[in-house]
Amino acid sequence: MAVETYPIELETRGTNEVIDLTPRVKEILRRAGISSGIACIILPGSTGVVTTIEYEPGVVQDLVKAMERVVPRNIHYHHDAAWGDGNGFSHVRSALFGASFSFPFLEGKPVLGTWQQIVFIECDNRPRKRRLILQLVG
Amino acid sequence: MAVETYPIELETRGTNEVIDLTPRVKEILRRAGISSGIACIILPGSTGVVTTIEYEPGVVQDLVKAMERVVPRNIHYHHDAAWGDGNGFSHVRSALFGASFSFPFLEGKPVLGTWQQIVFIECDNRPRKRRLILQLVG
Amino acid sequence: MAVETYPIELETRGTNEVIDLTPRVKEILRRAGISSGIACIILPGSTGVVTTIEYEPGVVQDLVKAMERVVPRNIHYHHDAAWGDGNGFSHVRSALFGASFSFPFLEGKPVLGTWQQIVFIECDNRPRKRRLILQLVG
Numbered sequence: 040m041a042v043e044t045y046p047i048e049l050e051t052r053g054t055n056e057v058i059d060l061t062p063r064v065k066e067i068l069r070r071a072g073i074s075s076g077i078a079c080i081i082l083p084g085s086t087g088v089v090t091t092i093e094y095e096p097g098v099v100q101d102l103v104k105a106m107e108r109v110v111p112r113n114i115h116y117h118h119d120a121a122w123g124d125g126n127g128f129s130h131v132r133s134a135l136f137g138a139s140f141s142f143p144f145l146e147g148k149p150v151l152g153t154w155q156q157i158v159f160i161e162c163d164n165r166p167r168k169r170r171l172i173l174q175l176v177g
Numbered sequence: 178m179a180v181e182t183y184p185i186e187l188e189t190r191g192t193n194e195v196i197d198l199t200p201r202v203k204e205i206l207r208r209a210g211i212s213s214g215i216a217c218i219i220l221p222g223s224t225g226v227v228t229t230i231e232y233e234p235g236v237v238q239d240l241v242k243a244m245e246r247v248v249p250r251n252i253h254y255h256h257d258a259a260w261g262d263g264n265g266f267s268h269v270r271s272a273l274f275g276a277s278f279s280f281p282f283l284e285g286k287p288v289l290g291t292w293q294q295i296v297f298i299e300c301d302n303r304p305r306k307r308r309l310i311l312q313l314v315g
Numbered sequence: 316m317a318v319e320t321y322p323i324e325l326e327t328r329g330t331n332e333v334i335d336l337t338p339r340v341k342e343i344l345r346r347a348g349i350s351s352g353i354a355c356i357i358l359p360g361s362t363g364v365v366t367t368i369e370y371e372p373g374v375v376q377d378l379v380k381a382m383e384r385v386v387p388r389n390i391h392y393h394h395d396a397a398w399g400d401g402n403g404f405s406h407v408r409s410a411l412f413g414a415s416f417s418f419p420f421l422e423g424k425p426v427l428g429t430w431q432q433i434v435f436i437e438c439d440n441r442p443r444k445r446r447l448i449l450q451l452v453g
Contacts, residue, residue: 042213042315044283075318077314077355077417077452079215079279084290085231092410093361097393098403105386105407110243117235127236131243134230138293141215141279141355141417143450145320150448152360155414172288174281176215176314176353176452177318180351180453182421215452217353217417222428223369248381255373265374269381272368276431279353279417310426312419314353314452 041073042176047080049169051161054112054129055103059094060171061156064149067173074147076177081139083172086129086163089140094156106132106160129162136160144175179211180314185218187307189299192250192267193241197232198309199294202287205311212285214315219277221310224267224301227278232294244270244298267300274298282313317349318452323356325445327437330388330405331379335370336447337432340425343449350423352453357415359448362405362439365416370432382408382436405438412436420451 045067049058060080068078080089092098116127140157143150151157161167183205187196198218206216218227230236254265278295281288289295299305321343325334336356344354356365368374392403416433419426427433437443 044213044281075320075450077215077353077450079281081280081288082290083288083293085229085236085293090410091361091414093394093406095394095397097395097397098361098406098410100393101403101407102410105411109247109385109411117238118231118233119235121233121235127239130231130236131239134228134236134240134296135243135247135274136411137275137278137413138229139278139280140413140415141217142357142415143320143355143448145448145450150357150359150450152358155359155361158410172281172283174213174215174283174288180353182351182419215353217419219418219426220428221426221431223367223374223431247385255376256369256371257373259371259373265377268369268374269377272366272374272378272434273381273385273412275413275416276367277416277418279355310419310421312351312353312421312426 043071043073045173047171047173051167051169053166054164056161057099058159059156060159064157068144068147071175073175073177075145076175078144078175079139079141080171080173086126086133088133088136088160088162091155091157093154126164129164132162181209181211183311185309185311189305189307191304192302194299195237196297197294198297202295206282206285209313211313211315213283214313215279216282216313217277217279218309218311224264224271226271226274226298229293229295231292264302270300319347319349321449323447323449327443327445329442330440332437333375334435335432336435340433344420344423347451349451349453351421352451354420354451355415355417356447356449362402362409364409364412364436367431367433369430402440408438
Protein backbone atom coordinates (compact mmCIF):
# COMPACT_ATOMS: atom_id res chain seq x y z
CA MET A 40 0.00 0.00 0.00
CA ALA A 41 1.17 3.46 -0.80
CA VAL A 42 0.00 7.01 -0.38
CA GLU A 43 1.56 9.97 -2.16
CA THR A 44 0.77 13.67 -1.80
CA TYR A 45 1.42 16.37 -4.39
CA PRO A 46 0.70 20.10 -4.25
CA ILE A 47 -0.52 21.91 -7.36
CA GLU A 48 0.12 25.63 -7.11
CA LEU A 49 -1.86 28.22 -9.05
CA GLU A 50 -2.14 31.96 -9.28
CA THR A 51 -5.64 32.89 -10.37
CA ARG A 52 -7.07 36.13 -11.74
CA GLY A 53 -10.40 35.94 -9.88
CA THR A 54 -14.05 35.05 -10.49
CA ASN A 55 -14.78 32.54 -13.21
CA GLU A 56 -11.24 31.80 -14.30
CA VAL A 57 -11.21 28.16 -15.35
CA ILE A 58 -7.77 26.52 -15.25
CA ASP A 59 -6.92 23.21 -16.92
CA LEU A 60 -5.09 21.04 -14.36
CA THR A 61 -4.76 18.00 -16.63
CA PRO A 62 -1.20 18.55 -17.90
CA ARG A 63 0.07 18.88 -14.30
CA VAL A 64 -1.96 15.90 -13.12
CA LYS A 65 -0.60 13.78 -15.98
CA GLU A 66 2.97 14.85 -15.25
CA ILE A 67 2.57 13.95 -11.56
CA LEU A 68 1.11 10.54 -12.40
CA ARG A 69 3.88 9.83 -14.92
CA ARG A 70 6.53 10.28 -12.22
CA ALA A 71 4.57 8.86 -9.27
CA GLY A 72 5.67 5.75 -7.37
CA ILE A 73 2.13 4.35 -7.59
CA SER A 74 0.86 3.35 -11.02
CA SER A 75 -2.80 2.49 -10.35
CA GLY A 76 -5.40 3.51 -7.79
CA ILE A 77 -7.71 6.35 -6.86
CA ALA A 78 -6.72 10.03 -6.91
CA CYS A 79 -8.45 12.81 -4.99
CA ILE A 80 -7.79 16.44 -5.77
CA ILE A 81 -9.05 19.09 -3.35
CA LEU A 82 -9.02 22.83 -2.92
CA PRO A 83 -8.27 23.41 0.75
CA GLY A 84 -10.46 26.51 0.75
CA SER A 85 -14.12 27.46 0.45
CA THR A 86 -14.38 29.55 -2.72
CA GLY A 87 -13.38 27.27 -5.60
CA VAL A 88 -14.61 24.24 -7.53
CA VAL A 89 -12.80 21.19 -8.96
CA THR A 90 -14.60 19.29 -11.70
CA THR A 91 -14.18 18.01 -15.28
CA ILE A 92 -15.15 19.64 -18.55
CA GLU A 93 -14.12 19.70 -22.20
CA TYR A 94 -11.62 22.54 -21.95
CA GLU A 95 -12.72 24.39 -25.06
CA PRO A 96 -13.38 28.18 -25.00
CA GLY A 97 -17.07 27.84 -25.90
CA VAL A 98 -17.93 25.29 -23.21
CA VAL A 99 -15.87 27.16 -20.63
CA GLN A 100 -17.87 30.32 -21.38
CA ASP A 101 -21.13 28.33 -21.20
CA LEU A 102 -20.15 26.89 -17.82
CA VAL A 103 -19.34 30.31 -16.44
CA LYS A 104 -22.66 31.70 -17.66
CA ALA A 105 -24.49 28.78 -16.06
CA MET A 106 -22.84 29.44 -12.70
CA GLU A 107 -23.80 33.13 -12.96
CA ARG A 108 -27.39 32.10 -13.72
CA VAL A 109 -27.72 29.42 -11.03
CA VAL A 110 -25.85 31.29 -8.28
CA PRO A 111 -25.93 34.98 -9.31
CA ARG A 112 -23.34 37.40 -8.09
CA ASN A 113 -25.57 40.40 -7.59
CA ILE A 114 -28.30 39.26 -5.24
CA HIS A 115 -28.30 39.66 -1.47
CA TYR A 116 -25.95 37.41 0.51
CA HIS A 117 -26.01 37.29 4.31
CA HIS A 118 -22.31 36.50 4.27
CA ASP A 119 -21.60 39.83 2.57
CA ALA A 120 -23.86 41.72 4.96
CA ALA A 121 -21.94 40.28 7.91
CA TRP A 122 -18.38 40.28 6.62
CA GLY A 123 -18.26 42.73 3.71
CA ASP A 124 -16.13 40.39 1.60
CA GLY A 125 -18.53 40.56 -1.35
CA ASN A 126 -17.91 36.88 -2.08
CA GLY A 127 -21.05 35.23 -0.71
CA PHE A 128 -21.75 33.85 -4.19
CA SER A 129 -18.26 32.28 -4.26
CA HIS A 130 -18.93 30.26 -1.12
CA VAL A 131 -22.30 29.03 -2.34
CA ARG A 132 -20.91 27.97 -5.72
CA SER A 133 -18.14 25.98 -4.06
CA ALA A 134 -20.55 24.22 -1.69
CA LEU A 135 -23.02 23.29 -4.44
CA PHE A 136 -20.57 22.19 -7.15
CA GLY A 137 -17.81 20.75 -5.03
CA ALA A 138 -14.30 21.57 -3.83
CA SER A 139 -12.94 18.08 -4.51
CA PHE A 140 -12.92 15.63 -7.40
CA SER A 141 -11.91 11.95 -7.40
CA PHE A 142 -10.89 9.82 -10.36
CA PRO A 143 -9.23 6.48 -11.05
CA PHE A 144 -5.74 6.23 -12.50
CA LEU A 145 -4.27 3.27 -14.32
CA GLU A 146 -0.71 2.51 -15.47
CA GLY A 147 0.39 6.05 -14.70
CA LYS A 148 -2.48 7.81 -16.47
CA PRO A 149 -5.75 9.37 -15.32
CA VAL A 150 -8.90 7.57 -16.50
CA LEU A 151 -10.47 10.42 -18.47
CA GLY A 152 -12.11 10.86 -21.84
CA THR A 153 -10.14 12.26 -24.76
CA TRP A 154 -11.94 15.60 -24.54
CA GLN A 155 -12.36 15.64 -20.76
CA GLN A 156 -10.11 17.81 -18.62
CA ILE A 157 -9.80 18.27 -14.86
CA VAL A 158 -10.28 21.95 -14.09
CA PHE A 159 -10.16 24.33 -11.18
CA ILE A 160 -12.80 27.07 -11.24
CA GLU A 161 -11.84 30.16 -9.27
CA CYS A 162 -15.05 31.39 -7.65
CA ASP A 163 -13.56 34.06 -5.40
CA ASN A 164 -13.92 37.71 -6.36
CA ARG A 165 -10.21 38.52 -6.43
CA PRO A 166 -6.94 36.98 -7.59
CA ARG A 167 -5.81 34.17 -5.29
CA LYS A 168 -2.76 32.02 -4.76
CA ARG A 169 -4.07 28.49 -4.57
CA ARG A 170 -2.37 25.33 -3.38
CA LEU A 171 -4.48 22.31 -4.32
CA ILE A 172 -3.56 18.87 -3.00
CA LEU A 173 -3.56 15.74 -5.17
CA GLN A 174 -3.56 12.58 -3.07
CA LEU A 175 -2.91 9.15 -4.59
CA VAL A 176 -3.68 5.81 -2.99
CA GLY A 177 -2.97 2.53 -4.72
CA MET B 178 -2.75 -1.46 3.25
CA ALA B 179 -5.51 -0.63 5.64
CA VAL B 180 -9.19 0.19 5.55
CA GLU B 181 -11.10 1.58 8.50
CA THR B 182 -14.81 2.30 8.82
CA TYR B 183 -16.43 4.75 11.22
CA PRO B 184 -20.10 5.65 11.69
CA ILE B 185 -21.11 9.26 12.37
CA GLU B 186 -24.53 9.43 13.98
CA LEU B 187 -26.74 12.49 13.80
CA GLU B 188 -30.24 13.50 14.80
CA THR B 189 -31.46 16.20 12.45
CA ARG B 190 -34.36 18.64 12.74
CA GLY B 191 -35.41 18.48 9.09
CA THR B 192 -35.12 20.48 5.86
CA ASN B 193 -32.13 22.73 5.50
CA GLU B 194 -30.40 21.96 8.77
CA VAL B 195 -26.68 22.19 8.05
CA ILE B 196 -24.48 20.26 10.51
CA ASP B 197 -20.73 20.72 10.86
CA LEU B 198 -19.10 17.27 10.80
CA THR B 199 -15.52 18.54 11.02
CA PRO B 200 -14.95 18.14 14.78
CA ARG B 201 -16.08 14.51 14.61
CA VAL B 202 -14.04 13.83 11.47
CA LYS B 203 -10.94 15.33 13.09
CA GLU B 204 -11.45 13.29 16.25
CA ILE B 205 -11.78 10.08 14.22
CA LEU B 206 -8.64 10.84 12.20
CA ARG B 207 -6.68 11.67 15.38
CA ARG B 208 -7.38 8.20 16.79
CA ALA B 209 -7.33 6.24 13.52
CA GLY B 210 -4.79 3.53 12.77
CA ILE B 211 -4.12 5.04 9.34
CA SER B 212 -2.40 8.42 9.25
CA SER B 213 -2.54 9.33 5.53
CA GLY B 214 -4.78 8.44 2.61
CA ILE B 215 -8.16 9.21 1.11
CA ALA B 216 -11.38 9.45 3.12
CA CYS B 217 -14.89 9.09 1.73
CA ILE B 218 -17.93 10.12 3.74
CA ILE B 219 -21.37 9.07 2.52
CA LEU B 220 -24.98 9.37 3.55
CA PRO B 221 -26.47 5.92 2.98
CA GLY B 222 -29.80 7.50 2.02
CA SER B 223 -31.33 9.56 -0.74
CA THR B 224 -32.38 12.83 0.89
CA GLY B 225 -29.19 14.47 2.14
CA VAL B 226 -26.03 16.16 0.88
CA VAL B 227 -22.39 16.03 2.05
CA THR B 228 -20.14 18.89 0.96
CA THR B 229 -17.80 21.60 2.32
CA ILE B 230 -18.54 25.21 3.22
CA GLU B 231 -17.31 27.93 5.53
CA TYR B 232 -19.54 27.10 8.50
CA GLU B 233 -20.56 30.66 9.29
CA PRO B 234 -24.25 31.59 9.88
CA GLY B 235 -24.39 33.98 6.90
CA VAL B 236 -23.00 31.54 4.34
CA VAL B 237 -25.10 28.70 5.72
CA GLN B 238 -28.22 30.84 5.24
CA ASP B 239 -27.08 31.78 1.73
CA LEU B 240 -26.54 28.13 0.83
CA VAL B 241 -29.99 27.18 2.06
CA LYS B 242 -31.58 30.00 0.06
CA ALA B 243 -29.69 28.89 -3.05
CA MET B 244 -30.99 25.34 -2.68
CA GLU B 245 -34.54 26.67 -2.29
CA ARG B 246 -34.06 28.77 -5.43
CA VAL B 247 -32.44 26.06 -7.57
CA VAL B 248 -34.64 23.16 -6.42
CA PRO B 249 -37.78 24.79 -4.97
CA ARG B 250 -39.88 23.00 -2.41
CA ASN B 251 -43.28 24.14 -3.63
CA ILE B 252 -43.47 23.09 -7.26
CA HIS B 253 -44.97 19.87 -8.59
CA TYR B 254 -42.99 16.66 -8.00
CA HIS B 255 -44.03 13.35 -9.53
CA HIS B 256 -42.54 11.58 -6.54
CA ASP B 257 -45.00 13.35 -4.25
CA ALA B 258 -47.93 12.64 -6.55
CA ALA B 259 -47.08 8.92 -6.45
CA TRP B 260 -45.98 8.45 -2.86
CA GLY B 261 -47.38 11.38 -0.88
CA ASP B 262 -44.15 11.83 1.06
CA GLY B 263 -43.89 15.52 0.15
CA ASN B 264 -40.11 15.20 -0.16
CA GLY B 265 -39.61 15.12 -3.93
CA PHE B 266 -37.42 18.22 -3.65
CA SER B 267 -35.24 16.42 -1.05
CA HIS B 268 -34.43 13.61 -3.46
CA VAL B 269 -33.59 15.97 -6.32
CA ARG B 270 -31.30 18.10 -4.14
CA SER B 271 -29.40 15.03 -2.97
CA ALA B 272 -28.95 13.72 -6.53
CA LEU B 273 -27.75 17.07 -7.91
CA PHE B 274 -25.44 18.13 -5.09
CA GLY B 275 -24.16 14.77 -3.93
CA ALA B 276 -24.59 12.29 -1.10
CA SER B 277 -20.84 11.63 -0.72
CA PHE B 278 -17.70 13.70 -0.36
CA SER B 279 -14.06 12.58 -0.61
CA PHE B 280 -10.99 14.32 0.76
CA PRO B 281 -7.33 13.56 1.43
CA PHE B 282 -5.96 13.20 4.95
CA LEU B 283 -2.37 13.58 6.01
CA GLU B 284 -0.61 12.85 9.32
CA GLY B 285 -3.92 12.35 11.08
CA LYS B 286 -5.59 15.50 9.79
CA PRO B 287 -8.06 16.24 6.99
CA VAL B 288 -6.64 18.36 4.16
CA LEU B 289 -9.03 21.33 4.42
CA GLY B 290 -8.75 25.10 4.41
CA THR B 291 -8.81 27.01 7.69
CA TRP B 292 -12.36 28.24 7.07
CA GLN B 293 -13.59 25.14 5.28
CA GLN B 294 -15.82 22.65 7.08
CA ILE B 295 -17.31 19.31 6.03
CA VAL B 296 -21.07 19.53 6.45
CA PHE B 297 -24.14 17.37 6.19
CA ILE B 298 -27.21 19.11 4.76
CA GLU B 299 -30.47 17.53 5.80
CA CYS B 300 -32.76 17.78 2.76
CA ASP B 301 -35.63 15.64 4.02
CA ASN B 302 -38.82 17.31 5.21
CA ARG B 303 -38.81 15.85 8.72
CA PRO B 304 -36.37 15.12 11.54
CA ARG B 305 -34.22 12.10 10.78
CA LYS B 306 -31.76 9.83 12.56
CA ARG B 307 -28.77 9.61 10.24
CA ARG B 308 -25.84 7.22 10.29
CA LEU B 309 -23.16 8.45 7.88
CA ILE B 310 -20.17 6.26 7.11
CA LEU B 311 -16.60 7.58 6.98
CA GLN B 312 -14.28 5.16 5.20
CA LEU B 313 -10.50 5.55 5.30
CA VAL B 314 -8.01 3.90 2.98
CA GLY B 315 -4.28 4.50 3.25
CA MET C 316 -2.91 -3.28 -0.87
CA ALA C 317 -4.94 -4.00 -3.92
CA VAL C 318 -6.40 -2.13 -6.84
CA GLU C 319 -8.97 -3.59 -9.20
CA THR C 320 -10.48 -2.07 -12.34
CA TYR C 321 -13.82 -2.98 -13.91
CA PRO C 322 -15.53 -1.57 -16.99
CA ILE C 323 -19.29 -1.06 -17.02
CA GLU C 324 -20.62 -0.88 -20.56
CA LEU C 325 -23.85 0.84 -21.48
CA GLU C 326 -25.79 1.72 -24.59
CA THR C 327 -27.87 4.80 -23.92
CA ARG C 328 -30.81 6.31 -25.79
CA GLY C 329 -29.77 9.95 -25.36
CA THR C 330 -30.61 13.01 -23.25
CA ASN C 331 -32.03 12.38 -19.81
CA GLU C 332 -31.92 8.62 -19.80
CA VAL C 333 -31.19 7.60 -16.22
CA ILE C 334 -29.68 4.12 -15.84
CA ASP C 335 -29.46 2.20 -12.57
CA LEU C 336 -25.91 0.89 -12.19
CA THR C 337 -26.45 -0.67 -8.76
CA PRO C 338 -27.08 -4.30 -9.83
CA ARG C 339 -23.86 -4.30 -11.87
CA VAL C 340 -21.88 -2.60 -9.10
CA LYS C 341 -23.16 -5.14 -6.56
CA GLU C 342 -22.29 -8.05 -8.85
CA ILE C 343 -18.75 -6.71 -9.35
CA LEU C 344 -18.24 -6.22 -5.62
CA ARG C 345 -19.57 -9.72 -4.88
CA ARG C 346 -16.89 -11.27 -7.10
CA ALA C 347 -14.06 -8.81 -6.41
CA GLY C 348 -10.82 -9.83 -4.72
CA ILE C 349 -11.08 -6.82 -2.37
CA SER C 350 -13.85 -6.90 0.21
CA SER C 351 -13.61 -3.42 1.79
CA GLY C 352 -12.35 -0.01 0.70
CA ILE C 353 -13.29 2.94 -1.45
CA ALA C 354 -14.77 2.69 -4.95
CA CYS C 355 -14.71 5.40 -7.59
CA ILE C 356 -16.89 5.21 -10.67
CA ILE C 357 -16.22 7.63 -13.53
CA LEU C 358 -17.53 8.42 -16.97
CA PRO C 359 -14.45 8.95 -19.12
CA GLY C 360 -16.28 11.58 -21.16
CA SER C 361 -17.70 15.06 -20.80
CA THR C 362 -21.44 14.70 -21.33
CA GLY C 363 -22.72 12.49 -18.52
CA VAL C 364 -23.28 12.47 -14.77
CA VAL C 365 -22.80 9.78 -12.10
CA THR C 366 -24.69 10.25 -8.83
CA THR C 367 -27.15 8.52 -6.48
CA ILE C 368 -30.93 8.72 -6.34
CA GLU C 369 -33.92 6.64 -5.33
CA TYR C 370 -34.48 4.91 -8.66
CA GLU C 371 -38.25 5.30 -8.75
CA PRO C 372 -40.04 6.63 -11.89
CA GLY C 373 -41.39 9.75 -10.15
CA VAL C 374 -38.07 10.90 -8.70
CA VAL C 375 -36.26 10.12 -11.94
CA GLN C 376 -38.73 12.34 -13.82
CA ASP C 377 -38.32 15.07 -11.17
CA LEU C 378 -34.55 14.94 -11.49
CA VAL C 379 -34.72 15.24 -15.26
CA LYS C 380 -37.07 18.22 -15.01
CA ALA C 381 -34.74 19.88 -12.52
CA MET C 382 -31.78 19.49 -14.89
CA GLU C 383 -33.85 20.98 -17.72
CA ARG C 384 -34.77 23.91 -15.45
CA VAL C 385 -31.28 24.55 -14.05
CA VAL C 386 -29.37 23.99 -17.31
CA PRO C 387 -31.94 24.44 -20.11
CA ARG C 388 -31.45 22.84 -23.46
CA ASN C 389 -32.82 25.63 -25.61
CA ILE C 390 -30.79 28.68 -24.70
CA HIS C 391 -27.69 29.94 -26.49
CA TYR C 392 -24.48 27.95 -25.99
CA HIS C 393 -21.15 29.15 -27.31
CA HIS C 394 -20.08 25.53 -27.72
CA ASP C 395 -22.91 24.96 -30.18
CA ALA C 396 -22.13 28.16 -32.08
CA ALA C 397 -18.53 27.01 -32.53
CA TRP C 398 -18.94 23.28 -33.08
CA GLY C 399 -22.55 22.74 -34.15
CA ASP C 400 -22.92 19.68 -31.95
CA GLY C 401 -26.02 21.02 -30.24
CA ASN C 402 -24.89 19.54 -26.93
CA GLY C 403 -23.59 22.59 -25.08
CA PHE C 404 -26.12 21.92 -22.32
CA SER C 405 -24.80 18.35 -21.98
CA HIS C 406 -21.28 19.58 -21.21
CA VAL C 407 -22.47 22.12 -18.66
CA ARG C 408 -24.66 19.58 -16.84
CA SER C 409 -21.77 17.15 -16.58
CA ALA C 410 -19.38 19.81 -15.23
CA LEU C 411 -21.85 21.09 -12.62
CA PHE C 412 -23.23 17.78 -11.36
CA GLY C 413 -20.18 15.57 -11.73
CA ALA C 414 -18.80 12.84 -13.96
CA SER C 415 -17.55 10.71 -11.05
CA PHE C 416 -18.97 9.35 -7.80
CA SER C 417 -17.12 7.73 -4.89
CA PHE C 418 -18.52 5.48 -2.19
CA PRO C 419 -17.28 3.10 0.50
CA PHE C 420 -17.74 -0.64 0.23
CA LEU C 421 -17.71 -3.13 3.08
CA GLU C 422 -17.65 -6.94 3.12
CA GLY C 423 -18.36 -7.10 -0.60
CA LYS C 424 -21.25 -4.63 -0.60
CA PRO C 425 -21.60 -0.93 -1.44
CA VAL C 426 -22.45 1.30 1.52
CA LEU C 427 -25.77 2.69 0.26
CA GLY C 428 -29.23 3.26 1.67
CA THR C 429 -32.00 0.77 0.98
CA TRP C 430 -33.67 3.11 -1.51
CA GLN C 431 -30.51 4.69 -2.86
CA GLN C 432 -29.16 3.66 -6.25
CA ILE C 433 -26.04 4.63 -8.18
CA VAL C 434 -27.11 5.99 -11.55
CA PHE C 435 -25.62 7.20 -14.79
CA ILE C 436 -27.44 10.15 -16.37
CA GLU C 437 -26.91 10.44 -20.11
CA CYS C 438 -26.70 14.16 -20.85
CA ASP C 439 -25.65 13.95 -24.49
CA ASN C 440 -28.21 14.66 -27.22
CA ARG C 441 -27.88 11.32 -29.01
CA PRO C 442 -27.54 7.62 -28.20
CA ARG C 443 -24.05 6.78 -26.95
CA LYS C 444 -22.01 3.70 -26.19
CA ARG C 445 -20.51 4.33 -22.77
CA ARG C 446 -17.73 2.52 -20.96
CA LEU C 447 -17.61 3.64 -17.36
CA ILE C 448 -14.74 2.56 -15.12
CA LEU C 449 -15.21 1.32 -11.56
CA GLN C 450 -11.96 1.39 -9.60
CA LEU C 451 -11.61 -0.33 -6.22
CA VAL C 452 -8.87 0.27 -3.68
CA GLY C 453 -8.76 -1.52 -0.35
